[in-house]
Amino acid sequence: MKRSFAVLFSLIFVLTLILSACQPAPAEAPAEEPAVEEVMEEEAVAEEPAEEMAEEVTLVIGFTSSITGKQEVSSKRQVNGLTLWMDQVNEAGGFTLSDGTVVKFAAQTYDDESNTERVQELYTRLIAEDNADFLISPYSSGLTSAASIVAEQNGKIMITTGAADDDAYKTGNTSLFQLYTPGSLYMSSTVDMLKELDPDAKVAIVYEAVKFATGVAQGIVPYLEANGFEVVLEEGYDTDTADFGPIVNKIAGSGATVLLGGGHYPDGTALARALYERNIGLKFAYLLVAPADTKFPELGDAALGIAVSSQWELAATHTEAEAGNMGVEWFGPTGEEFASAYEAAYGDPPTYHVAGGYTAGLVLQKAIMDADSVDTDAVKAALNAMNLMTFFGGTQFDSSEEAHGLQTAHKMVVAQWQLNADGELERVIVAPADVATADPLYPIPTR
Amino acid sequence: MKNWRNHLGLLLPMLVVIGFSLWPVITGNISTRESAFTILKAIALASSLNILLGYTGYVSFGHIVFYGFGGYIGLYFVNQQDWSIWAGMLVGGISAGILAFLLGKAILRLRGAYFALATIGINEAMKALFNNLDLFGGPIGMVLNFSVYKAYGGAAKALGMAFYIMAGLTIIALIISHLVRTSKFGLGLLAIREDEDAAEVMGVVAPDTKTWAYVLSAIIPGMVGVLFFFKNGNVEPHVAFPLHSSIELLVMVMLGGQGTVLGPILGAFAYQGMRGYFVTSEFFKDIQLSVSGVLLLLIVLFIPAGAVGWLRQKFPTLRRVLQ
Numbered sequence: 001m002k003r004s005f006a007v008l009f010s011l012i013f014v015l016t017l018i019l020s021a022c023q024p025a026p027a028e029a030p031a032e033e034p035a036v037e038e039v040m041e042e043e044a045v046a047e048e049p050a051e052e053m054a055e056e057v058t059l060v061i062g063f064t065s066s067i068t069g070k071q072e073v074s075s076k077r078q079v080n081g082l083t084l085w086m087d088q089v090n091e092a093g094g095f096t097l098s099d100g101t102v103v104k105f106a107a108q109t110y111d112d113e114s115n116t117e118r119v120q121e122l123y124t125r126l127i128a129e130d131n132a133d134f135l136i137s138p139y140s141s142g143l144t145s146a147a148s149i150v151a152e153q154n155g156k157i158m159i160t161t162g163a164a165d166d167d168a169y170k171t172g173n174t175s176l177f178q179l180y181t182p183g184s185l186y187m188s189s190t191v192d193m194l195k196e197l198d199p200d201a202k203v204a205i206v207y208e209a210v211k212f213a214t215g216v217a218q219g220i221v222p223y224l225e226a227n228g229f230e231v232v233l234e235e236g237y238d239t240d241t242a243d244f245g246p247i248v249n250k251i252a253g254s255g256a257t258v259l260l261g262g263g264h265y266p267d268g269t270a271l272a273r274a275l276y277e278r279n280i281g282l283k284f285a286y287l288l289v290a291p292a293d294t295k296f297p298e299l300g301d302a303a304l305g306i307a308v309s310s311q312w313e314l315a316a317t318h319t320e321a322e323a324g325n326m327g328v329e330w331f332g333p334t335g336e337e338f339a340s341a342y343e344a345a346y347g348d349p350p351t352y353h354v355a356g357g358y359t360a361g362l363v364l365q366k367a368i369m370d371a372d373s374v375d376t377d378a379v380k381a382a383l384n385a386m387n388l389m390t391f392f393g394g395t396q397f398d399s400s401e402e403a404h405g406l407q408t409a410h411k412m413v414v415a416q417w418q419l420n421a422d423g424e425l426e427r428v429i430v431a432p433a434d435v436a437t438a439d440p441l442y443p444i445p446t447r
Numbered sequence: 448m449k450n451w452r453n454h455l456g457l458l459l460p461m462l463v464v465i466g467f468s469l470w471p472v473i474t475g476n477i478s479t480r481e482s483a484f485t486i487l488k489a490i491a492l493a494s495s496l497n498i499l500l501g502y503t504g505y506v507s508f509g510h511i512v513f514y515g516f517g518g519y520i521g522l523y524f525v526n527q528q529d530w531s532i533w534a535g536m537l538v539g540g541i542s543a544g545i546l547a548f549l550l551g552k553a554i555l556r557l558r559g560a561y562f563a564l565a566t567i568g569i570n571e572a573m574k575a576l577f578n579n580l581d582l583f584g585g586p587i588g589m590v591l592n593f594s595v596y597k598a599y600g601g602a603a604k605a606l607g608m609a610f611y612i613m614a615g616l617t618i619i620a621l622i623i624s625h626l627v628r629t630s631k632f633g634l635g636l637l638a639i640r641e642d643e644d645a646a647e648v649m650g651v652v653a654p655d656t657k658t659w660a661y662v663l664s665a666i667i668p669g670m671v672g673v674l675f676f677f678k679n680g681n682v683e684p685h686v687a688f689p690l691h692s693s694i695e696l697l698v699m700v701m702l703g704g705q706g707t708v709l710g711p712i713l714g715a716f717a718y719q720g721m722r723g724y725f726v727t728s729e730f731f732k733d734i735q736l737s738v739s740g741v742l743l744l745l746i747v748l749f750i751p752a753g754a755v756g757w758l759r760q761k762f763p764t765l766r767r768v769l770q
Contacts, residue, residue: 110726111726113726115689116679117485117692118485118723118726120481120606120679121478121481121482121484122727124477124478124481125478125727127477127478128477128478129478142588142683142686145590145679145680146679148680149593149602149606149678149680150606152602153602153603153606165587167587167590170590170592171590171591171592171593171680172592172593172594173593209578209585209586210683211586211587211588214585236578236585236586238575238578239685
């Protein structure tokens with residue numbers, strides 16, 4: 001009996017391993033281009049047959065991602081964006097510095113399980129064992145705070161994407177560079193829009209009680225009050241909340257007409273569903289992060305009217321003409337080029353998390369080109385001096401000691417799920433007015 | 448000295464931990480140091496839990512509460528009051544001990560599943576409390592300014608120092624575990640584990656004995672919490688009170704062999720070592736949680752007494768050393 005038990009479990013174990021190992025690999029860009037080495041060889045032979053082959057360096061970009069855990073959805077999209085950028089650079093044969101050095105990139109990544117316990121261990125490994133030359137942050141502010149200490153102690157540059165909390169940059173660091181609009185400014189465009197639509201709105205702020213969402217929610221209260229809004233409810237909820245019924249009841253009881261809040265993907269979708277099911281007559285509902293994902297319309301009617309701040313939307317993508325008007329340097333592909341390349345590679349339209357991942361690589365590439373060197377100090381100086389526009393938006397970093405690396409140039413838009421002419425859910429831009437593609441749906445329809 | 452044979456059981460655990468602590472020093476590899484830090488932390492926490500679980504027979508699903516509570520209190524003094532890490536750890540350990548004393552007086556009257564359920568409730572209640580305490584930053588928590596590290600020679604030296612402190616704390620945890628096991632006090636705990644009513648009839652003052660065991664098992668986690676958050680540079684409620692970590696600690700103790708000094712070391716080493724390997728392995732890194740789960744299932748099914756229990760059974764002559 002005992003023997004047959006052992007055999008049975010061993011079989012299950014082996015079967016599990018085989019099935020796990022056979023899972024489909026992530027979609028990759030179609031390999032239409034010839035191999036990178038071939039391109040390089042052909043170019044070298046054609047252009048400079050008499051000279052020595054140019055030196056080629058492959059820089060290792062190290063990062064952890066949340067393959068498992070609550071940050072999984074957004075983190076994976078961010079990695080997809082970064083991977084797309086890297087594939088494009090490498091397939092184009094890299095880029096060349098003035099001394100003839102050809103720069104290419106390779107990625108090294110581990111699963112941080114959305115958990116801070118191993119983040120420092122993994123980033124140390126990336127630096128010491130995998131010889132990472134540059135680092136990209138994990139997804140989320142808490143994980144980034146822990147990882148930033150390792151970056152700082154080893155003098156490595158860390159481009160952060162998905163780490164919006166302001167406090168992470170006010171630690172006296174010299175190595176962090178933030179792409180996203182800081183958390184404290186997330187909701188300001190939405191408040192400006194509400195002031196135009198309904199200055200008498202009563203606002204409930206209901207947010208996931210974690211670093212990022214709390215920072216965003218608490219940060220907007222003074223701005224709301226300065227604009228004459230009455231905040232009738234301020235409530236945090238636990239990350240693991242599955243039943244939002246009591247919270248929705250509390251919102252209804254507060255007399256609020258507008259909801260601002262949310263947190264991340266799992267809780268945001270659950271809250272949106274609960275709001276729809278209870279139908280409490282809110283005129284406007286804004287949630288962080290979740291409505292920006294392409295999976296959000298899977299909620300069906302519950303998604304209608306839900307708004308979100310977005311770091312980037314294709315419909316409001318930034319352009320070279322805009323950069324020219326502002327007198328800022330333009331770099332990289334257009335938003336349309338980026339979006340079509342991403343759809344070709346992954347089959348999905350890109351979200352702002354994807355765009356953030358891609359731009360992290362793009363900004364690093366530009367900094368290396370500006371520095372004309374792969375030396376960390378030279379690249380750091382280039383990042384500190386950077387004033388750039390990409391399809392993702394403005395990029396400029398605070399270089400003061402107090403808040404080094406905090407993003408100062410990037411602006412957010414407000415997007416909302418509305419029905420298009422075919423009656424299908426579509427995310428449209430409703431603010432700021434100069435980039436809006438549709439009027440805000442206000443009040444949102446009730447059943 | 449004439450009873451030196453009684454302390455043979457400490458010899459092997461000490462050799463294992465000291466050898467393991469010297470490994471990164473010999474190799475000079477900071478990546479190895481970080482992996483060793485994670486494992487030493489797990490050994491210290493599992494050995495502390497073993498005092499309650501292994502010696503006393505009380506299953507605590509919320510033992511991580513002392514790590515979070517002590518860690519929060521200690522880091523507050525380090526970050527906000529400019530205390531040294533040493534003073535912060537002392538405060539963290541003492542505050543965790545006081546909390547355990549107060550909780551012990553209340554919940555150690557419960558037995559079996561009721562006690563286990565109460566410990567879960569306490570962990571969740573403490574997380575909710577810190578989520579609402581503005582003094583400790585509420586849900587945002589506390590972020591350590593890098594200037595704090597300057598007093599220790601910068602971030603690099605501070606992180607190196609944290610490793611040696613963790614090694615020291617782990618050794619202290621082992622000595623406490625061994626002393627408890629070989630003392631009259633420990634004998635009282637073992638008697639409670641076997642039959643609490645009979646132990647009381649034989650003169651063991653069970654409520655007091657259990658409470659002091661609870662206090663002893665809480666102090667080291669409190670100090671470890673301060674050290675980990677100091678090294679990590681920030682603390683948030685959900686990071687400080689992770690319920691899954693309590694369960695992982697239970698697994699480590701059971702895996703290595705509960706009620707022994709060596710068991711939690713082997714359990715922590717095996718569990719964290721395995722997780723560390725899988726998470727960085729090119730082949731396993733995308734499926735590491737599934738593989739870890741299946742392996743644990745197999746081990747628990749086939750070696751229910753834990754590694755030390757199995758070794759003692761197979762090699763009776765080594766029982767004096769395998770304690």
